Amino acid sequence: MSTGLSIGQVAERTGLSVHALRFYEREGLLADPVRREPNGRRVYTEDDVDWLAMCIRFRSSGMPLDTIRKYTDLVRQGPGNEQDRLALLRSHQDRVTAQIQELNECLNVITHKVDLYQQRLAEGTADCLWAAPSTPTDTSAAF
Amino acid sequence: MSTGLSIGQVAERTGLSVHALRFYEREGLLADPVRREPNGRRVYTEDDVDWLAMCIRFRSSGMPLDTIRKYTDLVRQGPGNEQDRLALLRSHQDRVTAQIQELNECLNVITHKVDLYQQRLAEGTADCLWAAPSTPTDTSAAF
DNA sequence: GCTTGACCTAGACAGCGCTCCAGCTCCTAG
């Protein structure tokens, strides 16, 4: 077990700002209350960092802080509510899966447009100066 | 060429609210200005709907309205700036790709946790009443 | 003793993307 970490160190490790760290704590996103030095300064443990890393994962996959707090509450309550935790995780899992699919569809559209423009630029090699292409080969919806 | 569409019809087709449609217009996200009936009501074309569908794809893949507006401006300016459009699309493409990857990583983490909980619940079949597992097999960071 | 820098709190503010409201005009049906 290493020495405790200051808020600055945790900010550096997690990539969160010190502001955000305090904010997260106020919002009840930390599994157990952060210890304090006698002078009131926060002392984080490695576990806190791990927990925060997980929160960041949740956040960056679109889980609202509110839901993270709910999960945190469940964990804080201790064993006995595994079903609830599982349900929460599963529903997030579904959302993320759906989101990935959605993004893939978007990516296809975008890639298609990118290809079109590349093609177009490749044809009109010199800065693309024609006025009106005789054959509007662009079958894609909109430009 | 079909008849024009009312804002309500477009809302229905695109899934955007009429509020959002007016908002998008104010924000300059439409390639060409929406025609109006003599009484001031908006008349949309199929092209508008197509364009909006594209905007929705952009949005739902995380492109800020501001960037969509920039792209719209480029298109509105007509031919000659294909490089710029391409650059914009490419950089968005990159972001989406990165986002998908990020989400996949998150999904892995979540799936791992889901599996853990499922396992745990499967073991302690009857409502999971043990107090302390002798072997803390949970090597994952945090609960 | 003084400065510097990290930290503390409570609370105001910001950016984004809508969403809704008030108060109005039209058109159509009954």
Added chain:
DNA sequence: CTAGGAGCTGGAGCGCTGTCTAGGTCAAGC
């Protein structure tokens, strides 16, 4: 004639997620 419904405008408000400010404490170093 009236009511209902769709549309119009300008502007206020909101939910989320921070970010920043103001005003202060504390410890170390010159």
